[in-house]
Amino acid sequence: MIELEKVSKFYQTGAQRVDALQELNDQVEKGEFLMVTGRSGAGKSTLLSLVGGLIRPDTGVVKVEGKNLWAMSDAERSQFRSRHMGFIFQFASLIPTLSVLENALLPSAFLPTGQGGDRTRAQELLERVGLAGMTDRLPWQLSGGQQKRVAVARALLNNPALLLADEPTADLDEETEREIVSLFQELNRNGTTIIMVTHNTDLIDAASHHLILTGGRVARVS
Amino acid sequence: MPHSKGVPGLWRLAALNLLRNPGRSIAVLLGVLLVAGTAFAGGLITLGVNHAVETGLARLGADLMVVPKGSVDATHTALVMGEPVAFYMDGAILGQVAAIPGVRAASPQIYVETLSSSACCTGRMMLVGYDPESDFTVKPWLRYVLNRALDPDEIIVGNHVLGLTGDPMKFYGTDFRIAARLDPTGMGMDETVFLPATAVWEMAKNSVTLAEEPLAIPDGHVSAILVGLNDPAQAPEIARQIESQISGVSVVTAGQITQGVSDDLDGLMTYLLPIIVGVLLVVLVLFVILFAAIAHERSREIGLLRALGATVRQAIAALLMEAAFMGGLGGLAGVLAGYAVYGLFKTAIMVSYTLPFLYPNATQLISLGVAVVALAALGGALAAAYPAWRLTRLDPHHAIHAR
Numbered sequence: 001m002i003e004l005e006k007v008s009k010f011y012q013t014g015a016q017r018v019d020a021l022q023e024l025n026d027q028v029e030k031g032e033f034l035m036v037t038g039r040s041g042a043g044k045s046t047l048l049s050l051v052g053g054l055i056r057p058d059t060g061v062v063k064v065e066g067k068n069l070w071a072m073s074d075a076e077r078s079q080f081r082s083r084h085m086g087f088i089f090q091f092a093s094l095i096p097t098l099s100v101l102e103n104a105l106l107p108s109a110f111l112p113t114g115q116g117g118d119r120t121r122a123q124e125l126l127e128r129v130g131l132a133g134m135t136d137r138l139p140w141q142l143s144g145g146q147q148k149r150v151a152v153a154r155a156l157l158n159n160p161a162l163l164l165a166d167e168p169t170a171d172l173d174e175e176t177e178r179e180i181v182s183l184f185q186e187l188n189r190n191g192t193t194i195i196m197v198t199h200n201t202d203l204i205d206a207a208s209h210h211l212i213l214t215g216g217r218v219a220r221v222s
Numbered sequence: 223m224p225h226s227k228g229v230p231g232l233w234r235l236a237a238l239n240l241l242r243n244p245g246r247s248i249a250v251l252l253g254v255l256l257v258a259g260t261a262f263a264g265g266l267i268t269l270g271v272n273h274a275v276e277t278g279l280a281r282l283g284a285d286l287m288v289v290p291k292g293s294v295d296a297t298h299t300a301l302v303m304g305e306p307v308a309f310y311m312d313g314a315i316l317g318q319v320a321a322i323p324g325v326r327a328a329s330p331q332i333y334v335e336t337l338s339s340s341a342c343c344t345g346r347m348m349l350v351g352y353d354p355e356s357d358f359t360v361k362p363w364l365r366y367v368l369n370r371a372l373d374p375d376e377i378i379v380g381n382h383v384l385g386l387t388g389d390p391m392k393f394y395g396t397d398f399r400i401a402a403r404l405d406p407t408g409m410g411m412d413e414t415v416f417l418p419a420t421a422v423w424e425m426a427k428n429s430v431t432l433a434e435e436p437l438a439i440p441d442g443h444v445s446a447i448l449v450g451l452n453d454p455a456q457a458p459e460i461a462r463q464i465e466s467q468i469s470g471v472s473v474v475t476a477g478q479i480t481q482g483v484s485d486d487l488d489g490l491m492t493y494l495l496p497i498i499v500g501v502l503l504v505v506l507v508l509f510v511i512l513f514a515a516i517a518h519e520r521s522r523e524i525g526l527l528r529a530l531g532a533t534v535r536q537a538i539a540a541l542l543m544e545a546a547f548m549g550g551l552g553g554l555a556g557v558l559a560g561y562a563v564y565g566l567f568k569t570a571i572m573v574s575y576t577l578p579f580l581y582p583n584a585t586q587l588i589s590l591g592v593a594v595v596a597l598a599a600l601g602g603a604l605a606a607a608y609p610a611w612r613l614t615r616l617d618p619h620h621a622i623h624a625r
Contacts, residue, residue: 045623054529055619075533082531089622093526097238109231110531154530 001162001193002028002051007060009046009216020046022216023060028195028209030161033188035207036197042213044197045166051195052085052164053077064162082110086155090167093151094139100126101135104153117157125153129183145176152180156187163187165196169203181206232536236543240551247548250512253505254552254598255559257498262560262594264494266582267568268487269590274408274580275483278302279476281407283359284448285457287474288319288464294472297446298482301474302578304380304413306335306348310443311471318468319447324460326452329356330444332419334426334437336393342433344391347383349415351422359448360416367402374421376401382412391415395432396425408580486577502601509605513545517609524613525621534614541610542603549602553595560594 007024010017021043028034028051036044049055050062053069062069065084069077086107094103104122117125126135129149139147148168155163165184169177181203188194188208196207204210212219240247278301289297290311300307313330320328332351336343352360354371364378372378377391377398385391391398398417406412422439429437451460454476461473517524524537532540568579582590613621 046619049619049622052529054525054622055617075535078528078531078533078536081529087529089526089529091522093522095235095523095526097235097242102234106527107530110527110533110536 001030001032001065002026002195003061003063004050005061005063007050007057007062009043009050009055009057019216021050021057021213024216024218026211026218026221028193030193031188031191032209033184033194033207034196034209034211035204036195036211036213037199037201037204038213038219040199043216044213046216047213048164048166048195048197051162052087053081078110082107083115083158084161086158086160086163088148088151088155088163088165088168090170094147096139098138099135100131100137100139100142100150103139103150104135104157106154107157111158117159121159122153122157125156126150129153130179145172148172148176148180152183161191161193163192163194163196165194167197167199169198169200177203232540232543233547235540236547239544240548246512250505250508250548251552251555253501253508254549254602255556257501257505258553258556258594258598259560259563260494260498260501260556261597262557262590263564264491264498265590265594266560266564266587267490267577267579269582269586270408270579271483271487271577273582273586274578275480277580278407278409278411278578279479281363281404281409281411282448282476283362283450285451285454285476286449286461286464288315288447288449288468288471289445289474291470291472294474294478297474298479299410300333300348301410301479302483304348304382304410306333306346308333308335308445310440310445313442313444315468315471316444316447319449319464322460322463322467324452324456325449327356327358327450329353329358329448330419331446331448332422332439332443333445334393334422334439337435339434342395342435343393345384347413347415348410349393349417349422351417351419353419358450363404364402364416367404372401372418372421374418374424375399376417377421378402378404378416380404380412380414380416381406383415394425394429394435394437396428406580407578409578483578490577506601506605509545509549509602510608513541513606514609516544517541517606517613521613521616521621521624525616525618525624528618529622537614538607538610541606541613545602545606545610546599547602549605550595550599552602553598556598557591557594 004024004026007021009021010019036047038044046055050057051064056070067080072080095106101122104126105119108117123135126132129152131146131149131153134142134146142150169180184194184196185206211221287297290309293309296307296309299305316328316330319325330353334349334351336345336347336349338346354361368378375398377400379385379400381404385400387400387402389400391400404411426437426439451457457475457477461475464473465471524540527540528537
C-alpha cells in the first residue's frame with residue numbers, strides 16, 4: 001500500500017539545517033493500523049505529510065498504491081489525495097463559516113460531480129460519529145471533541161483507503177479519545193489502512209503495528 | 223468546480239469569508255464604493271453629455287450657424303444650456319451666405335429673449351422664429367410631433383418648457399397655444415419655444431400696444447443664418463470663406479459646439495479624475511495589504527483545503543474569488559451610490575460646468591454599471607493575486623503547521 005524508499009526530508013531554519021527524516025525505508029501493508037510515536041520534533045508529522053503528498057521529500061521515493069506521488073502533476077496528486085486519502089489534524093480544522101454538514105462535505109468539492117461522497121453519506125457519517133441533529137450548527141457551537149468528530153466524518157466522506165491522522169485525540173477527554181480510537185479500529189477492521197501519529201503511548205495497543213521515530217530515524221518497529 | 227447539492231463551492235466559501243471580519247470587509251467595501259461610485263458618476267455624466275451633444279446637433283440639423291460678430295459665446299450658451307439670447311444682424315447677409323459655393327441651404331432665424339415679468343410673458347425663455355419657406359432644420363422634426371403647419375397663434379415647445387399641449391402662453395402681450403412638445407435633447411433646445419418668424423414680427427408689432435415693455439427688433443434683421451452644406455466635411459473651409467467674405471459675422475460650426483462641450487467636460491473631469499485615481503491607488507494598496515494579511519491568517523485553512531484535494535489553482539481561486547467578491551460587491555454599492563449622488567447633484571454639476579445632458583439609454587446605463595462592477599471585481603482579484611500566489615508556493619504541510 002505505502003512504500004518509503006530512502007526518504008529524507010530536512011528543513012532550513014536560517015543557517016541551521018534540521019533533518020526531520022533521514023533515509024527512511026518502510027512499508028505499510030493494506031489493512032494495517034500503524035501507530036507512530038516519538039518525541040516532539042522526531043519527524044512524525046513530516047512522515048504523515050510525506051505519505052499524504054503534502055510535502056516533497058528531498059531524497060527518496062514515496063509510493064502509495066504503487067504510484068510515485070511526486071511523479072504526478074499537482075492536479076493528479078490533488079485528485080489522488082481526494083479519492084484515496086482522508087486527513088485528520090490535531091488542530092480544529094473546520095472552516096468556521098461552514099455548517100457541520102458543509103464541513104463534512106468539503107472533500108467532495110474538489111472532485112467531479114458524483115465522484116465524491118454526497119449529502120446522504122455525510123449525514124450518515126455525522127450520525128455515526130454521534131452528531132445527528134447537529135448538522136446545521138456552526139463549528140463554534142460545538143465542543144472540541146465534537147469538532148474532532150466532524151473532522152473524522154469529513155476524512156471518511158470519499159471512502160478513502162488510507163486514513164492519515166495527526167494527533168487526532170490531542171486535547172480531548174479520555175472518553176472522546178476512546179470513542180475515536182474505537183471508531184478507527186472499526187474502520188480498520190473494514191479494510192481502511194490507518195496511520196496515526198500520537199504522543200499517547202497508552203493507545204499503542206489499539207494498532208496492529210507500532211513505529212517509533214527518534215531524531216528523524218526509525219528507532220524501533222513492533 | 224462542479225458539485226452536487228449541499229457541497230460548498232468556492233464561491234460560497236468566498237462569500238461567507240466576507241462575514242468573518244465584518245468591520246474589515248465594510249472598510250474595504252467603502253473604499254471600493256468610493257472609487258466605483260465616482261467612476262460610475264463620471265461615466266454617467268460623460269455618456270449623458272455625449273448623448274446630448276449627438277442628439278442636439280442632429281436636431282439642430284445645420285452644418286454652420288452664421289451669427290453677428292462677437293455672439294459666438296452667447297450662441298454656444300443658448301444652444302447648450304438654453305440661456306435666452308437676442309442679437310441681430312442685417313438680413314441681407316442671407317443672400318451673401320447662400321451665394322457661397324458649397325452652400326446647399328440657408329435659412330434665417332430670429333431670437334427673442336422673453337422677460338420674467340408676468341405683465342409681459344409666461345416666463346423668461348428663448349423664442350426662436352424660423353422662416354417656414356426656407357427652413358430646413360425645424361420642419362423635419364416638426365413633422366414628427368405635428369404633421370401640419372402651425373396656426374398663427376400656435377407654438378412648439380422644447381421638452382423642458384412647462385405647460386401641456388393646448389395650454390396658453392403669453393409673450394409680450396400676445397397669446398399663444400402650445401401645439402406640440404418636442405422630444406428631449408439635453409441641450410438648450412429643450413428650454414426653447416419655436417414659432418414662425420412671421421408670428422415673431424407680428425408679436426413685436428403688437429407689443430407696442432399690448433406689452434408693458436415693447437419688443438424691439440430692428441427691421442429686416444435676423445439673429446442667425448443656419449447653413450446646410452453639400453459636403454459637411456467642408457464646414458471649416460466654408461466657415462473661413464464666410465468670415466473672410468462677409469464682414470461683421472462669425473460662424474459657429476458643429477465641431478466648435480462639440481469642442482466647447484468637450485472642454486467643459488474636461489474641466490469637470492479635471493476634478494473627478496484625480497479623485498478616482500487617488501482613491502483607486504489607496505484602495506489597491508489597501509487590497510494588497512489586506513489580502514497579504516488574509517493569506518497569512520488563512521494559511522492553515524488553505525493548507526487544509528489542499529490536503530482535502532484542492533489543487534494549487536483552486537486554492538488561488540478561493541482567495542481571488544473572495545477578493546473579486548469584495549471588489550464586485552463594493553463596485554455594485556458604488557454604482558448605486560454613484561447613481562444616487564448623480565441624481566442629487568446632477569443639476570448643480572451641469573449648471574456649474576454649463577454641460578448639456580441627455581439621460582443615456584438603458585443599455586448604455588446597464589453596460590456602464592456592469593463594466594464598473596466587473597472592473598472593481600477584476601481590480602480586487604488582481605490586487606489579491608500576488609499574496610495568493612505567494613501563499614500557494616508554501617507546501618500544504620508548512621501551511622497547515624504554520625503558527
